[in-house]
Amino acid sequence: MAISLSKGQKIDLTKTNPGLSQVVIGLGWDTNKYDGGQDFDLDTSVFLLDESGKCSSDKDFIFYNQLEGGNGSVVHAGDNRTGVGDGDDESVKVDLSNVPASIAKISFVITIHDAEGRGQNFGQVSNSYVRILNEENNEELIRYDLGEDFSIETAVIVGELYRHNGEWKFSAIGSGYQGGLARIATDYGLQVG
Template identity: 75%
Template sequence: MAISLQKGQKVDLTKTNPGLKNVVVGLGWDTNKYDGGNDFDLDSSIFLLADTGKVADQNDFIFYNNTTGGNGSVVHSGDNLTGVGDGDDEVVKVSLAEVPAHIQRLAFTVTIHDADTRNQNFGMVSNAYIRIVNEATNEELIRYDLGEDFSIETAIVVGELYRHNGEWKFNAIGAGYQGGLAALCSDYGLAVN
């Protein structure tokens, strides 16, 4: 039975699931019907953060053009251009024991591609969620449904996997940003051209 989280809640992952080695992080969403004439393309990205709260180098930013990071411990499934259909829209596999020691947090984010030019924001998105599944058993361990709290934001930090006293925990963040991916990159220490 999965633990369902509310915004701001933190939960132990490895302590309550001894022997957990590999997880699948699924992110999903639906787009509301609107007459803007443009398709929606939501993208998940993962920032592998050192204890400074910043990425150590550009290879610690995982997205559809850089699908593997953390010495192969974090693997992104690639870009889903439409988000159509049920279930996870994008998937990230994480080998918890293989995440390099300098990486303290994995921040999972979702942004809207070309949001400004397409005049789109997360107020037009519904049923967004993140879930963590035990890869070995396919059992859903944690689920966080974001709700409909966003209106003008074009990027969301959905949640974080983080180390605490040798164990992995999950934090349901649900924080919205204006400025899309560029704003997130800047906050996490990446230069944006």
């Protein structure tokens, strides 16, 4: 049975699941019905961070136009432009045993594509979650439901996988940003332009 986390909680992933190396990070959301005349397109992005909390190059930024990183250890399943239907809207496979040693954290972010141009924000998004599955048997290990505490934000850092004493842990972040993906990418040390 999955362990349900609250914002700010951290949990061992590999220590409590010995031998675990292949995981799937599933992310999902629903958009509230409103008459804005524009479709929503939410995107999952992944940042591979070093000890200083920065990406060492553009190759450490995984998103719908660059689906692979970390020497193939992190693979994005691709863009879902509608978010319609049950289950995960987007997913990322991570081979924990093959993540390069220089990567200390893997940060998972959900953003709203062209949020400012479309007048959209996370106040219009509900039922957002991130979950971690054992890829071998599809067992849900960890789940974090983000709740509805965002109103004007256009991007949310949902959670991070990080190394601690040779094991992988997961932290439920739930931190909202204004300024979308560009703001987070800049904070993570990437040149945006």
